[in-house]
Amino acid sequence: DIQMTQSPSSLSASVGDRVSITCRASQTIGTNLNWYQQKRGRAPDLLIYGASRLHTGVPSRFNGNGSGTDFTLTISGLQPDDFATYSCQQSYFTPWTFGQGTRLGTK
Amino acid sequence: QVQLRESGPGLVKPSQTLSLTCTVSGDSISSGDHYWSWVRQSPGKGLEWIANMYFTGGTYYNPSLKSRTTISVDGPKNQFSLNLSSVTAADTAVYYCARGHAAGWGYFDYWGQGALVTVSS
Numbered sequence: 001d002i003q004m005t006q007s008p009s010s011l012s013a014s015v016g017d018r019v020s021i022t023c024r025a026s027q028t029i030g031t032n033l034n035w036y037q038q039k040r041g042r043a044p045d046l047l048i049y050g051a052s053r054l055h056t057g058v059p060s061r062f063n064g065n066g067s068g069t070d071f072t073l074t075i076s077g078l079q080p081d082d083f084a085t086y087s088c089q090q091s092y093f094t095p096w097t098f099g100q101g102t103r104l105g106t107k
Numbered sequence: 108q109v110q111l112r113e114s115g116p117g118l119v120k121p122s123q124t125l126s127l128t129c130t131v132s133g134d135s136i137s138s139g140d141h142y143w144s145w146v147r148q149s150p151g152k153g154l155e156w157i158a159n160m161y162f163t164g165g166t167y168y169n170p171s172l173k174s175r176t177t178i179s180v181d182g183p184k185n186q187f188s189l190n191l192s193s194v195t196a197a198d199t200a201v202y203y204c205a206r207g208h209a210a211g212w213g214y215f216d217y218w219g220q221g222a223l224v225t226v227s228s
Contacts, residue, residue: 001171034214036154043203043218044154050212087154091213095169098154 002026002090006099012107017078021102023071023088032092033071035064038101039084047086048073075104109133111204113222119198120228125191127222129204130184137182139163142207144215145178145189147200155200160187161209194226 003026013019023033031051036044046055048064051071061082063074075082083106088099115127129143136143145157158168160178168176177190191198201223205215 032213034212036215043205043221044215045218046214046216049214053212055214055216089154089156089214094167095171096156096213098156100153 001095002029002093002097004088004090004097004099006086006088006102008102009100010103010105012105013078014107015078015080017107018074018076019078019104020075021073021086021104023066023073023099025069025071025090025092027093028068029090029092031067032090033064033066034089034091035062035073036087036089037082037084038087044087109206109217111206111217111219113202113204113219115222115224117223117225119194119224119226121195121226122193125194125198125202125224125226126188127202127204127224128186128188129219130186131206132185134206136180136185136187137162140209142209143180143187144205144207146203146205146215146218148203148221149197149200157189157191157202159207164209196226198224199226200224 005024033051035048038044052064061076085101085103087101110132142159142161144159160166166178175192180187201221204219206217
């Protein structure tokens with residue numbers, strides 16, 4: 001199985017900050033990488049698909065890039081609603097696999 | 108507006124079969140444009156993909172669960188179901204049904220609210 005490793009596992013930031021979360025795949029996956037936001041007790045919400053494509057309705061402060069094995073999710077100008085857990089998911093190889101999640105909390 | 112909703116028992120005894128149903132509204136599971144999936148999340152852990160069902164193209168399972176998993180579909184009711192047999196405490200999780208685009212990037216764009224299933228005697 002493809003292992004998806006996110007770093008950091010948690011981070012603290014303030015409203016207005018710019019933060020980045022990385023996701024590394026154990027094998028090359030092209031750009032078949034998706035990002036989700038999940039709030040406590042809720043289902044995940046799709047943010048970015050295909051490594052860099054913003055899902056409909058997602059604010060432009062969310063940005064994704066990368067290809068191959070290394071990917072980054074950047075949030076510019078953090079808003080109060082952005083404090084949540086973020087997970088990456090690869091869909092290049094079956095079984096599709098997720099990262100362990102990065103918890104973004106308030107500093 | 109597409110909506111998915113999981114339903115089923117919240118408590119299952121060890122060695123028995125976990126059964127959940129996902130009812131879809133706002134889209135037709137028989138349209139062929141999407142796949143319909145199950146994903147689970149154990150307490151405090153990451154997400155785990157279980158299976159994708161393509162109404163016109165078969166079902167694909169996570170090999171780690173394949174021997175115990177069956178996905179079935181009821182087109183007229185616009186529902187699909189998950190059966191997971193011989194459960195243990197390790198199968199305790201929130202189970203989500205989700206939708207993805209068959210011609211897309213392998214993402215899930217709509218999710219149910221999740222159903223917590225606890226395996227315990």
